[in-house]
Amino acid sequence: MNWMVSMSVRSAKPTFARGAHSLLAVFLFLVMASDTRAVAGEIEECLSCHGSEGLSVTLESGEEAPLFMKHELLEGSVHKNLRCTDCHAGLQQVPHPERHYKDLAQFRASFGEACKNCHFENYTKTLDSVHYGLQARGDVFAPTCVKCHGSHDIAKPAQPRSRISQTCATCHRPISEAYAKSVHGHALIAENNRDVPICTDCHRSHDIADPKSRAWLMNTPNLCGKCHADGKLMGKYGLSTAVVSTYLSDFHGTTAAFGAKGRKTANEPVVALCVDCHGIHNIGKVTGDSAPAFRANLVKTCQKCHPGASDNFPAAWLSHYEPTLERAPLVYMVRFFYKLIIPFIVGGLLLQILLHLWRTVVNR
Amino acid sequence: MSHESQQAHESQQAQESQQAHKDDEVVRFSLRDRIDHLLVMVIFFGLALTGLPQKFHDAAFSKAIVSALGGIAQVRYFHRLAGVLFSAMTLIHLVTILAAVIAGRSRLAMVPGAKDFRDVVTTLRYYLRLSNVRAQFDRFDYKEKFEYWGILFGGLIMITTGFALLYPIEVTRFLPGQIIPAAKVAHGNEGLMAFLVVIVWHIYNVVFAPEVFPGSKTIFTGKIPRERMRHEHPLEYARMFPDEADQVLGVQADEPAAKPAEKSAPKEDG
Numbered sequence: 001m002n003w004m005v006s007m008s009v010r011s012a013k014p015t016f017a018r019g020a021h022s023l024l025a026v027f028l029f030l031v032m033a034s035d036t037r038a039v040a041g042e043i044e045e046c047l048s049c050h051g052s053e054g055l056s057v058t059l060e061s062g063e064e065a066p067l068f069m070k071h072e073l074l075e076g077s078v079h080k081n082l083r084c085t086d087c088h089a090g091l092q093q094v095p096h097p098e099r100h101y102k103d104l105a106q107f108r109a110s111f112g113e114a115c116k117n118c119h120f121e122n123y124t125k126t127l128d129s130v131h132y133g134l135q136a137r138g139d140v141f142a143p144t145c146v147k148c149h150g151s152h153d154i155a156k157p158a159q160p161r162s163r164i165s166q167t168c169a170t171c172h173r174p175i176s177e178a179y180a181k182s183v184h185g186h187a188l189i190a191e192n193n194r195d196v197p198i199c200t201d202c203h204r205s206h207d208i209a210d211p212k213s214r215a216w217l218m219n220t221p222n223l224c225g226k227c228h229a230d231g232k233l234m235g236k237y238g239l240s241t242a243v244v245s246t247y248l249s250d251f252h253g254t255t256a257a258f259g260a261k262g263r264k265t266a267n268e269p270v271v272a273l274c275v276d277c278h279g280i281h282n283i284g285k286v287t288g289d290s291a292p293a294f295r296a297n298l299v300k301t302c303q304k305c306h307p308g309a310s311d312n313f314p315a316a317w318l319s320h321y322e323p324t325l326e327r328a329p330l331v332y333m334v335r336f337f338y339k340l341i342i343p344f345i346v347g348g349l350l351l352q353i354l355l356h357l358w359r360t361v362v363n364r
Numbered sequence: 365m366s367h368e369s370q371q372a373h374e375s376q377q378a379q380e381s382q383q384a385h386k387d388d389e390v391v392r393f394s395l396r397d398r399i400d401h402l403l404v405m406v407i408f409f410g411l412a413l414t415g416l417p418q419k420f421h422d423a424a425f426s427k428a429i430v431s432a433l434g435g436i437a438q439v440r441y442f443h444r445l446a447g448v449l450f451s452a453m454t455l456i457h458l459v460t461i462l463a464a465v466i467a468g469r470s471r472l473a474m475v476p477g478a479k480d481f482r483d484v485v486t487t488l489r490y491y492l493r494l495s496n497v498r499a500q501f502d503r504f505d506y507k508e509k510f511e512y513w514g515i516l517f518g519g520l521i522m523i524t525t526g527f528a529l530l531y532p533i534e535v536t537r538f539l540p541g542q543i544i545p546a547a548k549v550a551h552g553n554e555g556l557m558a559f560l561v562v563i564v565w566h567i568y569n570v571v572f573a574p575e576v577f578p579g580s581k582t583i584f585t586g587k588i589p590r591e592r593m594r595h596e597h598p599l600e601y602a603r604m605f606p607d608e609a610d611q612v613l614g615v616q617a618d619e620p621a622a623k624p625a626e627k628s629a630p631k632e633d634g
Contacts, residue, residue, distance in 0.1 A: 248421070248422075249421070250545075250548075251548075254418060254421040254436070255436055257421060257422075258421065258427075258430050258435070258436035258439075259435070259436070260435075260436060260437065270437075306532075306533055308533050309533050309536070310533070310536055310537045312536040312537065312539070312540055312541045313532070313533060313536045313541055314541060315536075315540060315541025315542055316532055316536055316541040316542070316543070316544035316545060317541075317545075318545055323545065323549075328542055328545065328546075330542045330543070330546040331542060331545045331546045331549055334546045334549045334550050334553075335549045335553070338549070338550070338553035338554070338557070341557070342553065342556065342557050342560070345557060345561065346557070346560045346561065346564060349561065349564055349565040350564060352488075352491070353564070353565070353568050355488070355491035355492065356491055356573065357574070358491070359490065359491045359492075359493065360574045362493065
């Protein structure tokens with residue numbers, strides 16, 4: 001029964017709602033502990049009909065709704081100790097009360113609401129998601145709880161972590177393939193790396209925002225910065241955390257930080273964000289062996305927004321490096337010059353003002 | 365008439381004329397100068413207001429200014445517009461001066477000379493009470509010249525780097541890319557320095573300095589009180605009023621009774 005406890009601990013934030021969940025879990029635990037035989041009994045009873053392959057019902061639309069449940073599916077399920085009617089509410093009576101479903105989509109949707117009875121917080125989050133938006137507009141292919149989590153064979157979603165991208169890939173195939181080839185996806189799949197982001201680290205899990213919205217786009221530097229400004233994490237891979245600060249202090253980053261106006265969609269760039277140069281799901285390595293190729297391609301990257309940029313142009317961007325005498329001597333020297341001259345001039349003038357005031361006072 | 369009595373007579377005459385001219389003003393700046401200053405003042409303020417938030421993009425004041433002006437795109441638009449106006453003004457100014465020089469109509473009063481450097485030393489010695497002799501200035505004192513050349517040279521740096529930042533693609537077609545970030549560093553820092561010099565030095569000299577407090581109106585009205593003119597620009601004053609020349613040029617030291625030795629003036633070529 002230890003799944004219950006781990007369920008509520010996983011990704012836990014100590015909120016009131018979580019606390020309530022834990023209480024619920026304990027409550028269920030107690031109920032079920034005393035009731036395991038009853039659960040098994042109910043499953044047996046349901047399976048006496050629903051265990052036979054080919055059991056189905058014809059809906060008004062003429063579609064066949066399969067009613068067969070493979071018993072083995074429950075074996076791997078985190079819900080194997082729930083009663084059937086905990087989710088399929090109102091079906092305790094046999095024969096079941098008559099119900100009317102227009103089509104298969106409506107029939108399936110009727111079970112979607114079942115999850116919220118226990119998982120209310122996550123359910124609420126989905127109401128803000130781009131997926132729910134599709135559902136609300138009547139898109140029958142829009143994912144519901146069970147589309148991602150499964151139904152009878154419901155398992156912990158991120159074990160292993162790569163399972164998440166497989167889940168998303170059922171609908172987002174091309175993106176998943178691009179991700180798999182990216183520096184992040186490759187490390188996840190080939191090395192089982194625990195630091196690289198999986199889909200849900202950037203897109204979140206239940207309250208998935210519309211990635212084409214302006215708010216989302218303008219927030220992407222923060223998303224990348226979550227890891228790439230983390231010194232401890234980046235230190236493990238010898239990556240610089242100056243990538244965020246250097247971006248923000250240059251033209252593009254400053255514009256983005258001020259919330260560049262005018263960018264409505266991904267196709268209407270007003271300022272270069274991280275993803276415009278590095279890619280989105282296909283983010284490649286830019287250090288080590290990959291650096292020359294990335295560099296060679298840089299002019300083309302610039303030309304996406306700056307048509308007519310010459311081969312000299314990419315050097316106008318210091319590639320996230322702080323200017324040093326070796327890497328950008330001109331920039332370094334200009335900066336050094338002003339570091340000296342500004343205090344010298346302004347300090348000198350201030351001193352003269354003070355002397356002037358002093359002499360004026362002395363004269364009186 | 366003995367020497368002494370002649371001196372006494374002159375001093376009495378001077379006192380009378382001083383009395384008569386007490387409320388007098390003399391013209392110091394032409395209409396053109398005043399308009400130029402007003403325009404530069406407004407444009408400079410506009411440039412600083414829209415430029416500093418871009419340099420200090422993290423600061424709270426920057427966010428406030430940018431959102432008050434309607435976003436970063438608007439701020440940049442105003443900044444570039446002001447920059448182009450400033451460039452045009454600078455160009456017109458330079459062309460006018462060049463024309464005047466060619467026509468021989470310019471006195472080149474702003475050109476710094478050896479005297480200006482001597483004046484700095486004299487003034488600092490005076491401030492430090494190493495001497496009671498005050499420098500005697502012509503039309504423009506070394507402080508005014510410093511500001512003029514500062515804004516002219518600084519302005520030229522701002523104009524060239526500003527245009528490099530405005531047209532990075534065109535510039536990097538014939539110059540290395542590193543010019544652009546270098547121009548950015550120079551533009552931001554030069555702008556900051558200009559701002560600080562104006563805020564600290566210029567505003568002190570024309571508003572807060574005890575001699576002018578609560579502020580000199582000369583650059584707006586074009587006129588300066590005759591007394592201040594005598595005091596601050598004695599060499600030019602002496603040229604304007606030759607009959608008072610001896611008297612004006614004689615007064616160089618404070619507290620003449622205390623240190624009569626220092627009354628002997630340094631040899632000025634005024």
